Amino acid sequence: MTGRVEDNPAAGDGAAGRAEPRLRVLLAEDNKVSALVCDRLLTRLGHRVFSVENGLEALELLSRREVDAVLLDVQMPGMDGLECVRRLRRGEAGERAAGLPVIALTAHAQLGDRERLLDAGMDEYLTKPIDFEKLEATLRRVAAAGG
Incomplete structure (x- = not known):
């Protein structure tokens, strides 16, 4: 994997005051500023964040790690979000991942x-x-649906 995969274990310890993260969220975003902003928003909400930079890295991570939801940038280098979601739905990252929100x-x-x-x-x-x-x-709806 050429990009970054960051596991943010401190999620849930911040201002929201939650002891445990509510959701494990994969963030696929190639723009470093957007990724940082989104990571901070997710962390503030008490979620655990895993970050990658493109669709191929997202599929690779999803094939080996369970998450509850995916935030997927539509325009990324290599494999964009549209191709990634098509391949995800076809089961290329595993059966469980195929049904992720x-x-x-x-x-x-x-x-x-x-x-x-x-x-x-x-x-x-x-x-x-x-x-x-x-x-x-949006994440509240995902969590309520069993994310």
């Missing part, structure tokens, strides 16, 4: 983008810059 992260907010992403296999859609309350509400 996948949340698209994108700067695209054009008419039809949401439908295109959901049709590709995404479960949710968040636009950048990430809104803290929308991220929290």
